Amino acid sequence: MKQQKLHPPFADVNMAVDQVIRLSQTVGSENFIQAVMRVATETCGADFVSLFCQGDRDTPLLIGTACRLGQRRAAQAAKGYRRHVHVDGNTAILSGSQGIGDFLTYQSAGDIPSFTYRRDCYDLPGISERVSVVRRAADYGLSISLYASDENGPFDAPHGDKIQALFRLLLALTERHVAFSLKDGVWMENDVQARLALSYPDLTPREREVAAMAIKGRTAKESADLLGVAETTIITHRKKAYKRMNVTSLRQLMASY
Template identity: 30%
Template sequence: MRYWRVERKSSEGQLDLGRAFDLMSAIGHEDVNAMAGAILKTVASAAPIVQCTIFAYEFGNRPRTVAVADRRGGRFLQDIADSYARHYYALDGNQSVIAPASSRQDCAIVLHQQASDEIAHAGYRAACYQRPNVSDRLSLLVQPAGDIWLSVNFYRDSAQGQFGPGEIAAIETLAPLFAHGAQHHYRLNGQPLQGAGPMMLASLRRHCPDLSKRELDVLRGVLEGLTAVEIADAMGLQPSSVITYQKRAYKRMGISSQRQLFALCLGPQAA
């Protein structure tokens, strides 16, 4: 696995105007997957890629799928994206880029490469690489706001092997176009209204930075009014595991009840 900051380069060759127009037209489109589809078509000039996903990582929560596109059609990729968001996102190498300690405010664009054989976790590797027949992934990461990152992901079919240096260089040249297009689309169509849940969760993260991602996911469910069974179903866990994560989080924060949790979110002196 490796990641690096994209430096602006002078473009070589020409971008097909029809594909560029499709990409611009997809910004804010009512079809939620139009942006991923337009990016997938445009990037074909740089390298053979079979799938594209766009995820939003907001306020340290588990990722939300903004758009998907699969040359093979169907909702298979959507199911894979859902599985990633529920079970495996914390194992993703992208987390080393989007972690709060490495948060950037200078509109940097970062590329991260992660091949199937570099993933140690068998479940993650099977669900997100082997099952969809992916050998390599190149992720374009950009930060539209302080607590928000977008990830535009390009997936390589196993028959095509890993990305070559020339293909990566060609994608890197197009990266600013994709990054700015994805950011504008997110602001127009992909960004949900910031409800109480995400904002309160951000407050908890500031209060207790040691909370794990699983603990934060459980607390998010509690703040949204879900039961332990409903949270367990959303996270793919047993209800007993949810209760364990909740108790562990409460202990870290020095509280013992749901009432104190809400008080902690709403005011620094309330808890």
């Protein structure tokens, strides 16, 4: 996978006002991903789109995915991604491996050395290449990916500038969509940290992170390895989190959660 860090300002996207208005009106609704798909197709010929948010440092959360050639193919690609999420290059950037900023990544099917990864995420759904922008901020990560299908071939060179320009708009609107969706509970139930933040606002970010991993079934050692800290540190944060949540065990935490 190829990647580069983007430095603002991005190029302006040349879109009709009515396109921007229609897309903006879907922010916070279940129609947002389909609206993004339409705009991406009209602007740069994209056949698939996917949006992910890194609410936890464990597994990116799928906000939405679409394919203009059939939603079944989008679902198939998402299924493959879930299987191989921890070896995908965008996942590492989402978790902060490259620091804070916006990163442009490119990956074609031929770039993937793993046969099963390439089969599940590209060959079966019929994807030839992916272009993504990954934003890693201090408190969250966000990725927007556009894909070209096998039958329509890779993105043409002139589409490169259009894609980068489109990403500028999509980043701004997707951030708003995530915020509105979280507030209204559209996908909040799938994000453990988000639920903990709303239910137990006194938790520190690290306590919330550790508690979320415990709820997901992570052992103290697994959490320590994932966060790059000592196992005793995880145990200490877990005890403090339990105290703030007025529970004494994982069983009580699960019941409360």
